[in-house]
Amino acid sequence: MTGLQEGARWRVVLWDFDGTLANTxxxxxxxxxxxxxxxxxxxxxxxxxxxxxxxxxxxxxxxxxxxxxxxxxxxxxxxxxxxxxxxxSAHPETDLYPGMRELLEELRTRGVRSRIVTNKPQGALLRILDLKGWRGLFDGWVCADSDDGVELSKAQMAARAMNAESASPDECVMVGDSWGDVVGARATGVHSVAVTYGDGDVDRLLCEEPDQVAENVEQLREILLGSSRDA
Structure with missing residues:
Protein backbone atom coordinates (compact mmCIF):
# COMPACT_ATOMS: atom_id res chain seq x y z
CA MET A 1 0.00 0.00 0.00
CA THR A 2 2.25 2.78 -1.22
CA GLY A 3 1.60 6.49 -0.66
CA LEU A 4 -0.21 6.04 2.66
CA GLN A 5 0.85 8.03 5.69
CA GLU A 6 1.18 6.45 9.11
CA GLY A 7 -2.14 5.46 10.66
CA ALA A 8 -4.09 4.84 7.46
CA ARG A 9 -5.13 1.18 7.22
CA TRP A 10 -6.61 1.13 3.71
CA ARG A 11 -5.76 2.80 0.42
CA VAL A 12 -9.37 3.17 -0.77
CA VAL A 13 -12.58 3.85 1.17
CA LEU A 14 -15.80 2.82 -0.58
CA TRP A 15 -18.56 5.03 0.80
CA ASP A 16 -22.29 4.52 0.82
CA PHE A 17 -23.95 7.95 0.48
CA ASP A 18 -27.38 8.25 2.14
CA GLY A 19 -27.18 7.72 5.88
CA THR A 20 -23.40 7.29 5.79
CA LEU A 21 -21.82 10.39 4.29
CA ALA A 22 -24.87 12.63 4.31
CA ASN A 23 -28.20 12.95 6.06
CA THR A 24 -30.62 13.11 3.13
CA SER A 89 -35.59 20.16 -5.04
CA ALA A 90 -32.59 22.28 -4.05
CA HIS A 91 -31.92 19.74 -1.26
CA PRO A 92 -31.89 22.36 1.51
CA GLU A 93 -31.88 19.78 4.32
CA THR A 94 -29.18 17.51 2.92
CA ASP A 95 -25.84 17.90 4.65
CA LEU A 96 -22.75 15.90 5.50
CA TYR A 97 -22.82 14.44 8.98
CA PRO A 98 -20.91 16.53 11.55
CA GLY A 99 -17.19 15.91 11.21
CA MET A 100 -17.51 14.12 7.86
CA ARG A 101 -16.00 16.87 5.70
CA GLU A 102 -13.01 17.05 8.02
CA LEU A 103 -12.62 13.27 7.88
CA LEU A 104 -12.74 13.23 4.08
CA GLU A 105 -10.16 16.00 3.89
CA GLU A 106 -7.89 14.24 6.38
CA LEU A 107 -8.15 10.98 4.47
CA ARG A 108 -6.96 12.78 1.36
CA THR A 109 -3.98 14.32 3.15
CA ARG A 110 -3.08 10.82 4.38
CA GLY A 111 -3.07 9.46 0.83
CA VAL A 112 -6.40 7.62 1.10
CA ARG A 113 -8.78 7.63 -1.88
CA SER A 114 -12.56 8.04 -1.43
CA ARG A 115 -15.11 6.64 -3.87
CA ILE A 116 -18.90 6.63 -3.51
CA VAL A 117 -20.82 3.40 -4.19
CA THR A 118 -24.53 4.07 -3.85
CA ASN A 119 -27.97 2.90 -4.88
CA LYS A 120 -28.89 6.56 -5.42
CA PRO A 121 -29.45 7.35 -9.12
CA GLN A 122 -26.35 8.92 -10.65
CA GLY A 123 -28.19 12.01 -11.85
CA ALA A 124 -29.50 12.71 -8.36
CA LEU A 125 -26.10 12.09 -6.77
CA LEU A 126 -24.22 14.39 -9.14
CA ARG A 127 -26.83 17.12 -8.76
CA ILE A 128 -26.41 17.04 -4.98
CA LEU A 129 -22.61 16.99 -5.22
CA ASP A 130 -22.73 20.03 -7.51
CA LEU A 131 -25.33 21.95 -5.49
CA LYS A 132 -23.36 21.38 -2.29
CA GLY A 133 -19.88 21.81 -3.77
CA TRP A 134 -18.83 18.31 -2.68
CA ARG A 135 -17.45 16.85 -5.91
CA GLY A 136 -13.90 17.70 -4.98
CA LEU A 137 -14.10 15.62 -1.82
CA PHE A 138 -14.30 12.38 -3.82
CA ASP A 139 -12.20 10.55 -6.37
CA GLY A 140 -15.15 9.00 -8.18
CA TRP A 141 -18.48 7.23 -7.82
CA VAL A 142 -20.44 4.25 -9.06
CA CYS A 143 -24.24 4.21 -8.85
CA ALA A 144 -26.77 1.43 -9.28
CA ASP A 145 -27.77 2.92 -12.65
CA SER A 146 -24.27 3.78 -13.90
CA ASP A 147 -24.84 1.21 -16.67
CA ASP A 148 -27.83 2.11 -18.83
CA GLY A 149 -30.48 -0.57 -18.55
CA VAL A 150 -28.58 -2.60 -15.94
CA GLU A 151 -29.07 -2.22 -12.19
CA LEU A 152 -25.79 -2.89 -10.43
CA SER A 153 -25.65 -4.62 -7.05
CA LYS A 154 -23.58 -3.14 -4.24
CA ALA A 155 -20.97 -5.86 -4.83
CA GLN A 156 -20.78 -4.97 -8.54
CA MET A 157 -20.45 -1.28 -7.71
CA ALA A 158 -17.67 -2.03 -5.25
CA ALA A 159 -15.84 -4.17 -7.80
CA ARG A 160 -16.00 -1.37 -10.38
CA ALA A 161 -14.70 1.17 -7.89
CA MET A 162 -11.81 -1.12 -6.96
CA ASN A 163 -10.99 -1.68 -10.63
CA ALA A 164 -10.92 2.07 -11.20
CA GLU A 165 -8.31 2.35 -8.44
CA SER A 166 -6.43 -0.81 -9.47
CA ALA A 167 -6.91 -1.85 -5.85
CA SER A 168 -7.09 -5.33 -4.34
CA PRO A 169 -9.80 -6.19 -1.78
CA ASP A 170 -7.35 -6.04 1.12
CA GLU A 171 -6.53 -2.43 0.19
CA CYS A 172 -10.18 -1.36 0.48
CA VAL A 173 -12.83 -0.84 3.14
CA MET A 174 -16.58 -0.43 2.67
CA VAL A 175 -18.45 1.99 4.96
CA GLY A 176 -22.25 1.93 5.06
CA ASP A 177 -25.38 2.09 7.20
CA SER A 178 -27.41 -0.73 5.63
CA TRP A 179 -27.20 -4.50 5.67
CA GLY A 180 -26.72 -4.45 1.90
CA ASP A 181 -23.43 -2.61 2.33
CA VAL A 182 -22.10 -5.38 4.57
CA VAL A 183 -23.30 -8.08 2.19
CA GLY A 184 -21.70 -6.28 -0.75
CA ALA A 185 -18.41 -5.93 1.10
CA ARG A 186 -18.39 -9.61 2.03
CA ALA A 187 -19.11 -10.66 -1.55
CA THR A 188 -16.07 -8.74 -2.80
CA GLY A 189 -13.74 -9.71 0.05
CA VAL A 190 -13.61 -6.17 1.41
CA HIS A 191 -13.45 -5.20 5.09
CA SER A 192 -16.79 -3.76 6.26
CA VAL A 193 -17.48 -0.93 8.69
CA ALA A 194 -21.12 -0.45 9.67
CA VAL A 195 -22.22 2.97 10.90
CA THR A 196 -25.22 3.17 13.21
CA TYR A 197 -25.73 6.95 13.11
CA GLY A 198 -27.57 6.79 9.77
CA ASP A 199 -31.18 5.92 8.96
CA GLY A 200 -30.69 2.23 8.26
CA ASP A 201 -32.25 -0.57 10.31
CA VAL A 202 -29.55 -1.07 12.96
CA ASP A 203 -30.75 -4.52 14.07
CA ARG A 204 -30.79 -5.77 10.47
CA LEU A 205 -27.41 -4.13 9.87
CA LEU A 206 -25.73 -5.80 12.84
CA CYS A 207 -27.35 -9.13 12.00
CA GLU A 208 -24.99 -9.30 9.00
CA GLU A 209 -22.00 -9.22 11.38
CA PRO A 210 -19.92 -6.37 9.93
CA ASP A 211 -16.20 -6.48 10.65
CA GLN A 212 -16.37 -3.27 12.69
CA VAL A 213 -19.03 -0.83 13.91
CA ALA A 214 -18.89 2.95 14.37
CA GLU A 215 -21.58 4.78 16.32
CA ASN A 216 -20.43 8.24 15.18
CA VAL A 217 -18.00 9.93 12.81
CA GLU A 218 -15.29 10.20 15.47
CA GLN A 219 -15.33 6.44 16.00
CA LEU A 220 -15.27 5.98 12.24
CA ARG A 221 -12.19 8.19 12.02
CA GLU A 222 -10.41 6.11 14.65
CA ILE A 223 -11.12 2.95 12.64
CA LEU A 224 -9.91 4.45 9.37
CA LEU A 225 -6.98 6.52 10.62
CA GLY A 226 -6.22 5.63 14.21
CA SER A 227 -6.75 7.75 17.31
CA SER A 228 -3.86 10.18 16.92
CA ARG A 229 -4.27 13.55 15.22
CA ASP A 230 -1.70 15.79 13.64
CA ALA A 231 -0.71 18.68 15.87
Whole structure:
Protein backbone atom coordinates (compact mmCIF):
# COMPACT_ATOMS: atom_id res chain seq x y z
CA MET A 1 0.00 0.00 0.00
CA THR A 2 2.25 2.78 -1.22
CA GLY A 3 1.60 6.49 -0.66
CA LEU A 4 -0.21 6.04 2.66
CA GLN A 5 0.85 8.03 5.69
CA GLU A 6 1.18 6.45 9.11
CA GLY A 7 -2.14 5.46 10.66
CA ALA A 8 -4.09 4.84 7.46
CA ARG A 9 -5.13 1.18 7.22
CA TRP A 10 -6.61 1.13 3.71
CA ARG A 11 -5.76 2.80 0.42
CA VAL A 12 -9.37 3.17 -0.77
CA VAL A 13 -12.58 3.85 1.17
CA LEU A 14 -15.80 2.82 -0.58
CA TRP A 15 -18.56 5.03 0.80
CA ASP A 16 -22.29 4.52 0.82
CA PHE A 17 -23.95 7.95 0.48
CA ASP A 18 -27.38 8.25 2.14
CA GLY A 19 -27.18 7.72 5.88
CA THR A 20 -23.40 7.29 5.79
CA LEU A 21 -21.82 10.39 4.29
CA ALA A 22 -24.87 12.63 4.31
CA ASN A 23 -28.20 12.95 6.06
CA THR A 24 -30.62 13.11 3.13
CA UNK A 25 -33.85 11.97 4.76
CA UNK A 26 -35.40 15.43 5.11
CA UNK A 27 -35.26 16.08 1.39
CA UNK A 28 -36.48 12.60 0.48
CA UNK A 29 -39.52 13.24 2.67
CA UNK A 30 -39.87 16.62 0.99
CA UNK A 31 -40.20 14.96 -2.41
CA UNK A 32 -42.68 12.42 -1.06
CA UNK A 33 -44.79 15.21 0.45
CA UNK A 34 -44.66 17.08 -2.87
CA UNK A 35 -45.98 14.05 -4.74
CA UNK A 36 -48.63 13.47 -2.07
CA UNK A 37 -49.77 17.08 -2.22
CA UNK A 38 -50.26 16.89 -5.98
CA UNK A 39 -52.95 14.32 -5.24
CA UNK A 40 -54.52 16.19 -2.35
CA UNK A 41 -53.05 13.73 0.13
CA UNK A 42 -50.75 13.85 3.12
CA UNK A 43 -49.00 11.60 5.61
CA UNK A 44 -50.71 11.37 8.99
CA UNK A 45 -49.97 9.95 12.40
CA UNK A 46 -46.34 11.04 12.29
CA UNK A 47 -45.56 8.58 9.48
CA UNK A 48 -43.23 11.08 7.79
CA UNK A 49 -41.42 11.85 11.05
CA UNK A 50 -39.93 8.36 11.28
CA UNK A 51 -36.97 8.01 8.94
CA UNK A 52 -37.03 4.22 9.19
CA UNK A 53 -40.20 4.36 7.08
CA UNK A 54 -38.08 5.45 4.11
CA UNK A 55 -36.83 1.86 3.92
CA UNK A 56 -40.38 0.64 3.20
CA UNK A 57 -41.36 -0.30 -0.37
CA UNK A 58 -42.81 2.62 -2.31
CA UNK A 59 -46.22 0.97 -2.58
CA UNK A 60 -46.40 0.77 1.23
CA UNK A 61 -45.41 4.43 1.59
CA UNK A 62 -47.99 5.39 -1.03
CA UNK A 63 -50.72 3.35 0.65
CA UNK A 64 -50.13 5.27 3.90
CA UNK A 65 -51.45 8.50 2.37
CA UNK A 66 -54.68 10.01 3.61
CA UNK A 67 -57.20 9.94 2.05
CA UNK A 68 -56.56 6.43 0.72
CA UNK A 69 -55.01 6.78 -2.75
CA UNK A 70 -55.95 5.03 -5.96
CA UNK A 71 -53.58 2.03 -6.32
CA UNK A 72 -53.57 2.51 -10.09
CA UNK A 73 -51.95 5.94 -9.63
CA UNK A 74 -48.83 4.54 -7.93
CA UNK A 75 -46.63 4.85 -11.07
CA UNK A 76 -47.46 8.54 -11.48
CA UNK A 77 -46.81 9.12 -7.76
CA UNK A 78 -43.38 7.50 -8.11
CA UNK A 79 -42.64 9.64 -11.17
CA UNK A 80 -43.56 12.83 -9.30
CA UNK A 81 -41.22 11.83 -6.47
CA UNK A 82 -38.38 11.18 -8.96
CA UNK A 83 -38.88 14.43 -10.85
CA UNK A 84 -39.03 16.53 -7.69
CA UNK A 85 -36.00 14.91 -6.07
CA UNK A 86 -33.82 14.90 -9.19
CA UNK A 87 -34.83 18.16 -10.86
CA UNK A 88 -36.85 20.49 -8.61
CA SER A 89 -35.59 20.16 -5.04
CA ALA A 90 -32.59 22.28 -4.05
CA HIS A 91 -31.92 19.74 -1.26
CA PRO A 92 -31.89 22.36 1.51
CA GLU A 93 -31.88 19.78 4.32
CA THR A 94 -29.18 17.51 2.92
CA ASP A 95 -25.84 17.90 4.65
CA LEU A 96 -22.75 15.90 5.50
CA TYR A 97 -22.82 14.44 8.98
CA PRO A 98 -20.91 16.53 11.55
CA GLY A 99 -17.19 15.91 11.21
CA MET A 100 -17.51 14.12 7.86
CA ARG A 101 -16.00 16.87 5.70
CA GLU A 102 -13.01 17.05 8.02
CA LEU A 103 -12.62 13.27 7.88
CA LEU A 104 -12.74 13.23 4.08
CA GLU A 105 -10.16 16.00 3.89
CA GLU A 106 -7.89 14.24 6.38
CA LEU A 107 -8.15 10.98 4.47
CA ARG A 108 -6.96 12.78 1.36
CA THR A 109 -3.98 14.32 3.15
CA ARG A 110 -3.08 10.82 4.38
CA GLY A 111 -3.07 9.46 0.83
CA VAL A 112 -6.40 7.62 1.10
CA ARG A 113 -8.78 7.63 -1.88
CA SER A 114 -12.56 8.04 -1.43
CA ARG A 115 -15.11 6.64 -3.87
CA ILE A 116 -18.90 6.63 -3.51
CA VAL A 117 -20.82 3.40 -4.19
CA THR A 118 -24.53 4.07 -3.85
CA ASN A 119 -27.97 2.90 -4.88
CA LYS A 120 -28.89 6.56 -5.42
CA PRO A 121 -29.45 7.35 -9.12
CA GLN A 122 -26.35 8.92 -10.65
CA GLY A 123 -28.19 12.01 -11.85
CA ALA A 124 -29.50 12.71 -8.36
CA LEU A 125 -26.10 12.09 -6.77
CA LEU A 126 -24.22 14.39 -9.14
CA ARG A 127 -26.83 17.12 -8.76
CA ILE A 128 -26.41 17.04 -4.98
CA LEU A 129 -22.61 16.99 -5.22
CA ASP A 130 -22.73 20.03 -7.51
CA LEU A 131 -25.33 21.95 -5.49
CA LYS A 132 -23.36 21.38 -2.29
CA GLY A 133 -19.88 21.81 -3.77
CA TRP A 134 -18.83 18.31 -2.68
CA ARG A 135 -17.45 16.85 -5.91
CA GLY A 136 -13.90 17.70 -4.98
CA LEU A 137 -14.10 15.62 -1.82
CA PHE A 138 -14.30 12.38 -3.82
CA ASP A 139 -12.20 10.55 -6.37
CA GLY A 140 -15.15 9.00 -8.18
CA TRP A 141 -18.48 7.23 -7.82
CA VAL A 142 -20.44 4.25 -9.06
CA CYS A 143 -24.24 4.21 -8.85
CA ALA A 144 -26.77 1.43 -9.28
CA ASP A 145 -27.77 2.92 -12.65
CA SER A 146 -24.27 3.78 -13.90
CA ASP A 147 -24.84 1.21 -16.67
CA ASP A 148 -27.83 2.11 -18.83
CA GLY A 149 -30.48 -0.57 -18.55
CA VAL A 150 -28.58 -2.60 -15.94
CA GLU A 151 -29.07 -2.22 -12.19
CA LEU A 152 -25.79 -2.89 -10.43
CA SER A 153 -25.65 -4.62 -7.05
CA LYS A 154 -23.58 -3.14 -4.24
CA ALA A 155 -20.97 -5.86 -4.83
CA GLN A 156 -20.78 -4.97 -8.54
CA MET A 157 -20.45 -1.28 -7.71
CA ALA A 158 -17.67 -2.03 -5.25
CA ALA A 159 -15.84 -4.17 -7.80
CA ARG A 160 -16.00 -1.37 -10.38
CA ALA A 161 -14.70 1.17 -7.89
CA MET A 162 -11.81 -1.12 -6.96
CA ASN A 163 -10.99 -1.68 -10.63
CA ALA A 164 -10.92 2.07 -11.20
CA GLU A 165 -8.31 2.35 -8.44
CA SER A 166 -6.43 -0.81 -9.47
CA ALA A 167 -6.91 -1.85 -5.85
CA SER A 168 -7.09 -5.33 -4.34
CA PRO A 169 -9.80 -6.19 -1.78
CA ASP A 170 -7.35 -6.04 1.12
CA GLU A 171 -6.53 -2.43 0.19
CA CYS A 172 -10.18 -1.36 0.48
CA VAL A 173 -12.83 -0.84 3.14
CA MET A 174 -16.58 -0.43 2.67
CA VAL A 175 -18.45 1.99 4.96
CA GLY A 176 -22.25 1.93 5.06
CA ASP A 177 -25.38 2.09 7.20
CA SER A 178 -27.41 -0.73 5.63
CA TRP A 179 -27.20 -4.50 5.67
CA GLY A 180 -26.72 -4.45 1.90
CA ASP A 181 -23.43 -2.61 2.33
CA VAL A 182 -22.10 -5.38 4.57
CA VAL A 183 -23.30 -8.08 2.19
CA GLY A 184 -21.70 -6.28 -0.75
CA ALA A 185 -18.41 -5.93 1.10
CA ARG A 186 -18.39 -9.61 2.03
CA ALA A 187 -19.11 -10.66 -1.55
CA THR A 188 -16.07 -8.74 -2.80
CA GLY A 189 -13.74 -9.71 0.05
CA VAL A 190 -13.61 -6.17 1.41
CA HIS A 191 -13.45 -5.20 5.09
CA SER A 192 -16.79 -3.76 6.26
CA VAL A 193 -17.48 -0.93 8.69
CA ALA A 194 -21.12 -0.45 9.67
CA VAL A 195 -22.22 2.97 10.90
CA THR A 196 -25.22 3.17 13.21
CA TYR A 197 -25.73 6.95 13.11
CA GLY A 198 -27.57 6.79 9.77
CA ASP A 199 -31.18 5.92 8.96
CA GLY A 200 -30.69 2.23 8.26
CA ASP A 201 -32.25 -0.57 10.31
CA VAL A 202 -29.55 -1.07 12.96
CA ASP A 203 -30.75 -4.52 14.07
CA ARG A 204 -30.79 -5.77 10.47
CA LEU A 205 -27.41 -4.13 9.87
CA LEU A 206 -25.73 -5.80 12.84
CA CYS A 207 -27.35 -9.13 12.00
CA GLU A 208 -24.99 -9.30 9.00
CA GLU A 209 -22.00 -9.22 11.38
CA PRO A 210 -19.92 -6.37 9.93
CA ASP A 211 -16.20 -6.48 10.65
CA GLN A 212 -16.37 -3.27 12.69
CA VAL A 213 -19.03 -0.83 13.91
CA ALA A 214 -18.89 2.95 14.37
CA GLU A 215 -21.58 4.78 16.32
CA ASN A 216 -20.43 8.24 15.18
CA VAL A 217 -18.00 9.93 12.81
CA GLU A 218 -15.29 10.20 15.47
CA GLN A 219 -15.33 6.44 16.00
CA LEU A 220 -15.27 5.98 12.24
CA ARG A 221 -12.19 8.19 12.02
CA GLU A 222 -10.41 6.11 14.65
CA ILE A 223 -11.12 2.95 12.64
CA LEU A 224 -9.91 4.45 9.37
CA LEU A 225 -6.98 6.52 10.62
CA GLY A 226 -6.22 5.63 14.21
CA SER A 227 -6.75 7.75 17.31
CA SER A 228 -3.86 10.18 16.92
CA ARG A 229 -4.27 13.55 15.22
CA ASP A 230 -1.70 15.79 13.64
CA ALA A 231 -0.71 18.68 15.87
Missing amino acids: SGDVWGSLRYAAGRRGGSFVGGFDERDENLALPMDVIYASLCPSPDPAALPSFEEDVRVHYRSI
